[in-house]
Amino acid sequence: MLLIRCPYCEEERPELEFRNAGEAHIARSTNIAGESDDDFEKFFFIRSNPKGVIYERWRHIHGCARFFNAVRDTVTDKFVMTYKAGEPKPAKLPGASK
Amino acid sequence: MNAAFRIPGAGRLRQATASFSFDDKSYVGIDGDTLASALLANGVHLVGRSFKYHRPRGFLSAGAEEPNALVQIVRDDARKTPNVRATVQELYDGLTAHSQNRWPSLAFDVGAVNDIASPLFSAGFYYKTFMWPKSAWKNLYEPKIRAAAGLGVSPDRPDPDHYAARYAHCEVLVLGGGAAGIAAALAAAETGVRVILADEQAEFGGSLRFESGAKIEGEDGFAWAQGAIAKLKAMDNVHVLPRTTAFGYYAQNFVGLVERVSDHLKSPGRELARERLWQVRARRVVLATGAIERHMVFADNDRPGIMLASAARTYLNHYGVAVGRNVGVYTANDSAYAAAIDLKKAGVNVAAIVDLRDNPTGPVIDEARALGIEINFGRAVIRAGGKLRVSSMTVQPKNGGGERTIPVDAILMSAGWTPSVHLFSQSRGKVAFNEETRRFVPGTYAQDCVSVGACNGTDGLAATIDEAYAAGAKAAKDAGGRAGKSAKPKVDASESWSRGMLGAAPGAGPDTTVKAFVDFQNDVTAKDIRQAVHEGMHSIEHVKRFTTNGMATDQGKTSNMHGLAIAAETLGKPIPQVGLTTFRAPYTPVTFGSIVGHARGALFDPTRRTAIHPWAAAQGAVFEDVGQWKRAWYFPKAGEDMHAAVDRECVTVRKVAGLFDASTLGKIEVVGPDAAKFMELLYTNPWEKLEPGRCRYGIMLREDGFIYDDGVVGRLAPDRFHVTTTTGGAPRVMHHMEDYLQTEFPHLNVWLTSITEQWAVIAVQGPKSRDIIAPLVEGIDMSDEALPHMSVREGKICGVPTRLFRMSFTGERGFEVNVPADYGEAVWEALWAEGQKHGTCAYGTETMHVLRAEKGYIIVGQDTDGTVTPNDAGLDWAVGKKKTDFVGIRGMARADLVAKGRKQLVGLKTKDPKVVLEEGAQIVDDPKQAIPMKMIGHVTSSYWSENCGRSIALALVAGGRDRMGQTLYVPMPNGTIEVEVTGMVFVDEKGEHLNG
Structure with a gap:
């Protein structure tokens, strides 16, 4: 069971308290009704599924209930860091695998 | 004795x-x-x-x-x-x-x-033999194989024992309680941090139980271990767990242990669990899991009486048991000599030691010789005699030559020791092959753990204790322990050996067809492994699966290295290039009971009951499970079966009125200055202009444009909406709303609160519903003008606060009375008493389903399946045409979702009114086509409608709304049913009953 740090509670808590909510930093267009098919496809269907660092949304559903972002390495399954929803993608990652 | x-x-x-x-x-x-x-x-x-x-x-x-x-x-x-x-x-x-x-x-x-x-x-027998005919697999081969396979008999009654579970945290978790583990625990414990020390055996000591040559702190090694354990047990910061197996090493130093609490007791009291699952999170883990001796691979090496040399030593030195009276020894390393020496000293005759090595030297060899034991170097045991018990060993020079058969009643063997890297490997650490000692040892670490002693390839007791004590101290320090005083145990005497051999011994080589077992539990021989390679299995993972080597419940603890060496030799590749198969949890078999713990029977899943549940139960309601909820399904009167009860309830509601417990409906309060804006974005409908006091049927989509949930929403105030969801959908709708509010629309000033359990909901439906409610209500004008269909008022009923909705899921005049859950049962009883004056009934979910189907009201999840758009469901009217944004607005416009020929929800009437279709039945337009027929839709809801005097059904049918009046066909095993496509409303098409 993974330990995940909730950036709102500022504590590491067991995975049981959290729920994954898919890839992060995929913004919903403010003019979604006017989006082209291609743009909507990219927004709704296409996900990166990388081998290595992935940016994800998680929710501390059995805790503070907040959504937040996390950087996880899909190879080691380790959480590199977590940060609050709305904050930009971190420019530099602490100790990520190459 | x-x-x-x-x-x-x-x-x-x-x-x-x-x-x-x-x-x-x-x-x-x-x-x-x-x-x-x-x-x-x-x-x-x-x-x-x-x-x-x-x-x-x-x-x-x-x-x-x-x-x-x-x-x-x-x-x-x-x-x-x-x-x-x-x-x-x-x-x-x-x-x-x-x-x-x-x-x-x-x-x-x-x-x-x-x-x-x-x-x-032979190897791959199952794969080769049971191939054809194909049909025989299911009916003949599989049942026969299953009957023949498996060992032992499982009990046919529920497990009467109970199993405990606990979570634990510590700074240092030491796995393995031999000399290394104890030394590591002692060092860590000195620093004051929390330490857990676990060992699978009843007594700590590991190999000290048989190593008669070990002396620590002036004591016999095993006695020292008991003293050290007593010291550790007395420390407040240490938890000592005997009979406890670490079976799985998971992410971030999360380790699963199972403690066998009472399997060793004559009559365990009911207060004792059988086993206890420990889920331990440790800052640092010290792996002190030791090593396992390997057997020699020679012909008929599986005869009873042939065992590992260390086992014979354990039986002698710990249990006082001689495994024979005239034993032979077959070895490729020094450790078996110690067994021979101990047995000889205890008075057991050692017939001969057969050593594959040419001219080994060392103290144990000298000692064995001094005791007068016959030693044969450079020779192999090529065969064991006897069947139910070994009776002899046949010895031959390893390069061939004259055979000699020596009578024995036991053979002690040792091919060397395999470090137990199971848990290290489970932690995702990478093992490395040491060419010199020919063994896999921990290489690259993936977690905060350290291996010490034999499992790390460290030979010798003094070196082991040095390494383990230092590792324990460092682990504790790294985890925040204070500097402890060093009290490293002093080793006075120890035994040491290494090396040995891997693979088949002479006499069981590639030119032979003997049964020289590699894996005893799955009956895999050296020949099987060679055959697998010859038949094209070049990856060790394939060899493993083809031969089943190492796949039994012992997980190849003694066989993996031999199997690997034989495969490598046959492939002509060095061992590291062939590689080790992956170690998987559990280390040893774990009972289902320990994993399940208390979560079984009534404790498997929470049961949710409404405030009105006791009343329904007292009335003899039959309940059904809806998610975690128990819902009253129908209320049979004496002598009624389900159909009779539902028919009566359906007719009573339309003629008089009925009471229905709708408390399980999900309820969410959406509050705040931007509540209406939020609702506009989350539902297809327009909300800004909905007046406070009015209600609207809302549809929620996912971003892909498919229906996700629905429910009636009442606007209590400009900044306050009372949203209802489907019973099963409440948590996911809340999650969906929170997701958008927190991440996509965080600029909106809105609060969401789940109020499902705060309000009990009593639906009163039917022509007499107002007459039943009105006498109990204060402060609400119940006239049609003041409280029209689809409106909501706050006031009091029976003296308690209510949110009174005028709404209908039956098509009749109807109300849903929301009261605080604590008053639910009392208000229900008051309404029931009032209703009795009119001849009303209580009805359950089955009647609710029939009544709504009679009106063509859909149930999300039954008439929709996650691929149905509002248009497919005939709900275009509920989509705000002027809206420029809501979740799903773009998805709904995708080419495939607006294409012609999509499945649309329609009504179906069977040509024979008495035939009730099966829900899920497939629909075709030409019953004479060849099988497989082209299916154009399926039945989503189907009931006998007593009010219509016939069966009714809803179905999703391709291009359904263009097929009105067409005859379609529902092929069933006992005949094809003709149906007519109709509208979805079967009762009161004009909707007059809502005000009737």
């Missing part, structure tokens, strides 16, 4: 005797024995039959790695545990054990014909 093979004065057991039975024969053992040592003390070696060839088997080991001696332990009818390793089962007075996989008896087993016919059962 009269067991024939118990040597007076030997061993450490001095306790009371315990009687036990094996295969219905009574024996006497000693408290502290394992079942294995007790049987051996009585001269019993034959304890089982092998899995495939039904060959007689005895004890290979004295520990958890045992592949052969699997027995069934029977306490009573419900407690029959199969596949218990006799080498780890502690003896208790009255223990009853049976052998497995034999018929009619252990000594004469009919299944042994498989041994004679073994050329038919």
